Amino acid sequence: MDTYLLDQFAAYQRAKNLSENTIRNRRSILSGLSTAVGSPFAEMTLGDLRLRIGRPDIAAGSRRTERGAMIAFFTFLCEDGIRTDNPAARLAPVEAPKGEPRPFTREQVDAMLTSGAYKRTRAMILVGYYQGFRVSSIARVHGHDVDLTAMTIRTVGKGGKVRTLPLHPVIADLAKHMPPDTWWFPARKGASGHIRGAAVTNLITRAKKRAGIRDPDLTPHSLRHAFGTDLVEEGVDIRVVKELMMHESLATTQIYTGVSARRKQEGIRTLPAREIPRQSGRGARIAA
Structure with missing residues (x-):
């Protein structure tokens, strides 16, 4: 049944003209959710979704992506009458730090x-x-x-x-x-x-x-x-x-x-170079 729902969700997204890359990524996220929770999508709770997103060793950006996939999928289930409630709608927004570019030189x-x-x-x-x-x-x-x-x-x-x-x-x-x-x-x-x-x-x-x-x-x-x-x-x-x-x-x-x-x-290279003294000069000042 869950495989059927994922297939239907893929068709739903194509009808909205979403990219195949987005469709594949979301399917991978939802398949991982299904495996981790071990219960049908129709029976998953808000707590199940929180545990999945809140697992350790996952980047903030990935948490945000997974949350978006869950919201889209469970919204689809509600629209198609598979569920009457949307547990993903109550997932808190993910606070992610502002990204910085990681360019090749x-x-x-x-x-x-x-x-x-x-x-x-x-x-x-x-x-x-x-x-x-x-x-x-x-x-x-x-x-x-x-x-x-x-x-x-x-x-x-x-x-x-x-x-x-x-x-x-x-x-x-x-x-x-x-x-x-x-x-x-x-x-x-x-x-x-x-x-x-x-x-x-x-x-x-x-x-x-x-x-x-x-x-x-x-x-x-x-x-x-x-x-x-x-x-x-x-x-x-x-x-x-x-x-x-x-x-x-x-x-x-x-x-x-x-x-x-x-x-x-x-x-930093605009600061002019200067010779590094070999001695502190302390002895010369004392003698003076």
């Missing part, structure tokens, strides 16, 4: 591109950095999305919204060497369609490791953070950055306006 991007990664992995890295795409958007780039005359690229953002964005010249040059009439990154082993976002994550992560980048906070999504950070560094208006990153709210884009590590390094 330009030197790290160069290192990944020259780390021995294959052609298609290098192409993924370039699309992530020069267009600021999430891994799910990188995975589904199609030759028909690229217009070299208008210098635009089409993609699907969060919420299933189709966006047409300016095409960076580096990606325009890349497009000349990519399939013009099919997926840039087709699925492997005879499967149809494009690869999954998880496959993009795995390939870029391998390139990161080959480049000797060990920082665990740097992930394939950090290419997108590098895109936003470097645009702000170059003086691009924050409202333009918002549109290029397909953010719904300017508040989301504001995290990129903080002072970067590079500027902090440049700032």
Whole structure:
């Protein structure tokens, strides 16, 4: 029965034009909930949901994501008459600290591109950095999305919204060497369609490791953070950055306006160097 409800919830979300990535993520969250609680969705209580979200060793952002999935799912169950109450509606909001960008440096991007990664992995890295795409958007780039005359690229953002964005010249040059009439990154082993976002994550992560980048906070999504950070560094208006990153709210884009590590390094180096004395000079003052 619960599998049937998850299938129906997936159809409900597709009817609302939500992205397949969102649908898959929510299904994974709800499947984990079902396994952890051990009772049918129709019988779960507010306490069950709180225990699941309140488990230790889970990041605040993940708690917030899981809460959103539960609210959406149990709202659907009420709308379809499976339940008369919505226990998720009483879940308290999750207090999450303001996020900070975790960007790759330009030197790290160069290192990944020259780390021995294959052609298609290098192409993924370039699309992530020069267009600021999430891994799910990188995975589904199609030759028909690229217009070299208008210098635009089409993609699907969060919420299933189709966006047409300016095409960076580096990606325009890349497009000349990519399939013009099919997926840039087709699925492997005879499967149809494009690869999954998880496959993009795995390939870029391998390139990161080959480049000797060990920082665990740097992930394939950090290419997108590098895109936003470097645009702000170059003086691009924050409202333009918002549109290029397909953010719904300017508040989301504001995290990129903080002072970067590079500027902090440049700032501290402006203090002039001085010779460090070998002796304290205390004896000379006493003698005087």
